[in-house]
Amino acid sequence: MQSDNGLSDAWGVIDLVQALTAALDAKSSYTRGHSDRVAELSWALARELGQGDREAESARIAGHLHDIGKIGISDSLISKAGALTPEELETMRRHTRIGASLVEQVAHLRGYAPAVRGHHERWDGRGYPDGLSGDSIPIEARIICIADSYDAMTSVRSYRAQLSATAAVEEIRRCSGTQFDPELVEAFARLFAAGELPLLLRIEELVNADPVIHFRAAIENA
Numbered sequence: 001m002q003s004d005n006g007l008s009d010a011w012g013v014i015d016l017v018q019a020l021t022a023a024l025d026a027k028s029s030y031t032r033g034h035s036d037r038v039a040e041l042s043w044a045l046a047r048e049l050g051q052g053d054r055e056a057e058s059a060r061i062a063g064h065l066h067d068i069g070k071i072g073i074s075d076s077l078i079s080k081a082g083a084l085t086p087e088e089l090e091t092m093r094r095h096t097r098i099g100a101s102l103v104e105q106v107a108h109l110r111g112y113a114p115a116v117r118g119h120h121e122r123w124d125g126r127g128y129p130d131g132l133s134g135d136s137i138p139i140e141a142r143i144i145c146i147a148d149s150y151d152a153m154t155s156v157r158s159y160r161a162q163l164s165a166t167a168a169v170e171e172i173r174r175c176s177g178t179q180f181d182p183e184l185v186e187a188f189a190r191l192f193a194a195g196e197l198p199l200l201l202r203i204e205e206l207v208n209a210d211p212v213i214h215f216r217a218a219i220e221n222a
């Protein structure tokens with residue numbers, strides 16, 4: 001998915017991702033930090049699955065971009081406390097299609113569109129926007145789905161209580177084979193058992209003060 005045109009193009013991707021995610025963060029403080037954590041968790045899960053540097057870096061970049069379609073959703077809806085009406089839910093779900101079409105318009109990012117579009121698909125086919133199931137869901141999307149859910153459950157949200165890391169992993173295990181790819185759930189549980197999930201989040205918080213340096217360090221180390 002990443003360009004094969006050398007480091008200069010890789011840096012171009014970084015700048016584009018930075019610009020897009022900065023636009024989302026400027027729009028909504030509610031999502032600030034979420035995409036960074038999902039990106040780091042996605043990278044770690046990809047590595048735990050045995051993916052190489054390039055594939056894991058693709059998962060990381062797709063993680064940064066996954067909710068970029070929320071640029072096209074109203075602030076009041078994104079930050080609404082309490083349950084969404086069916087109409088609001090339908091509107092919110094459009095962020096997957098909006099995000100994919102936005103990413104598709106940028107030549108260097110086009111390869112990430114399937115992951116952005118598919119990050120709310122479910123293993124059992126009951127997700128959206130396309131109702132894909134099993135292996136037909138892009139692997140990056142399946143990875144992001146778990147990372148996204150874990151971060152949402154362990155973050156403070158106005159409409160529900162924050163879960164501990166242990167409780168969030170238990171919930172992900174409970175949804176193995178329905179919402180999530182069972183093989184990925186096992187890999188994620190191994191990361192947790194190794195104590196690497198909380199460590200990842202602490203590292204992310206430390207580097208979050210200068211995400212550009214963090215991004216570039218990630219590419220240089222890849």
Ligand SMILES: [Fe+2]
Nearest residue numbers: 066067119120
């Ligand atoms: Fe999303």
